[in-house]
Amino acid sequence: MKKQLxxxxxxxxxSAAFAQNDTLLFxxxxxxxxxxxxxxxxxxxxxxxxxxxxxxxxxxxxxxxxGRPGEWFWTQPFSDNDTAAQVSCMGSNSWTNDGVxxxxxxxxxxxxxxxxxxxxxYWKSAPxxxxxxxxxxxxxxxxxxxxxxxxxxxxxxxxEYTSLNNQNAPFAFSSYTFNPGATANPLAPFIHGWDxxxxxxxxxxxxxxxxxxxxxxxxxxxxxxxQSIYIAFLHDDIDDNLIAIDDIRVMGTDxxxxxxxxxxxxxxxxPNPSSDQMNVKFELASAGKVxxxxxxxxxxxxxxxxxxxxxxxxxxxxxxxxxxxxGIYHLKLQTEQGVAYTRVVVQ
Ligand SMILES: [Ca+2]
Ligand SMILES: [Ca+2]
Ligand SMILES: [Ca+2]
Numbered sequence: 001m002k003k004q005l006x007x008x009x010x011x012x013x014x015s016a017a018f019a020q021n022d023t024l025l026f027x028x029x030x031x032x033x034x035x036x037x038x039x040x041x042x043x044x045x046x047x048x049x050x051x052x053x054x055x056x057x058x059x060x061x062x063x064x065x066x067g068r069p070g071e072w073f074w075t076q077p078f079s080d081n082d083t084a085a086q087v088s089c090m091g092s093n094s095w096t097n098d099g100v101x102x103x104x105x106x107x108x109x110x111x112x113x114x115x116x117x118x119x120x121x122y123w124k125s126a127p128x129x130x131x132x133x134x135x136x137x138x139x140x141x142x143x144x145x146x147x148x149x150x151x152x153x154x155x156x157x158x159x160e161y162t163s164l165n166n167q168n169a170p171f172a173f174s175s176y177t178f179n180p181g182a183t184a185n186p187l188a189p190f191i192h193g194w195d196x197x198x199x200x201x202x203x204x205x206x207x208x209x210x211x212x213x214x215x216x217x218x219x220x221x222x223x224x225x226x227q228s229i230y231i232a233f234l235h236d237d238i239d240d241n242l243i244a245i246d247d248i249r250v251m252g253t254d255x256x257x258x259x260x261x262x263x264x265x266x267x268x269x270x271p272n273p274s275s276d277q278m279n280v281k282f283e284l285a286s287a288g289k290v291x292x293x294x295x296x297x298x299x300x301x302x303x304x305x306x307x308x309x310x311x312x313x314x315x316x317x318x319x320x321x322x323x324x325x326x327g328i329y330h331l332k333l334q335t336e337q338g339v340a341y342t343r344v345v346v347q
Pocket of ligand 3: 160161237238239240
């Protein structure tokens, strides 16, 4: 079992090597998220929503007598062992004293356009305690609207505590049952603390449990290339304690990012929309080979045009879009100095 979980960790890290360097979305939750997050609002079930949502679907009361909110809430770190850089984070409470009904706390991110297979989701999580009352959660994805029923894909599963089977060894993971239990699938589930790398036991502060520490994860979003998606953190635990999430970041290719506009080669396309010839205008700081690729919204390459070697300065070349289906395409300008993207419309 332990060996399987170490494999998870390696696989999660390996995908980072493919991540491109545009930040499509980021929050460290170090300032009040209610500026952009609709707290307590039922997500409207629409496309291309730029809001975050935090929604308490279960409406179960806090069983801890601490007065914690029913949904994901902005909070200070839960434990002594969280890193100083955490400052503050998002937390969610599952302590309900209801051993049957799962909670259902949803934190839904804004719509994110995934251009290509470089896209990667990064985040950190920490359960308040392990292994007893270990909190689990899921990361789920919708490829349509942000209605709760549309989150049909599961990207990541963290297991929750079910029972302590050996009262004599309360710090041994083998004394416990978790749900889901470890399987051969490296991403389903992850069990916080099992490999002892990111949890600590601090007897000075607490003699009855190991306290979680924020642990970084990442998972590829390559399967969503060409789609706009919603990602949600679903705390669906049955009666444990608390989970913390921090530093949510989506990296990938962004044709409109500031970073890429610094290196945009003055790229413009006209006429746009077009139904026949498109002129592609660009500027080179040094001579070199230039080519253009057109991708449809599913990320499929539909046209390639090499312009050969181009000289320094402003250049204009044309490509034909004749015969392409009407719709939105992504035009990629490839130069020896780098790439630039722009969105074009074929009518
Ligand atoms: Ca709740
Ligand atoms: Ca933080
Ligand atoms: Ca539980």
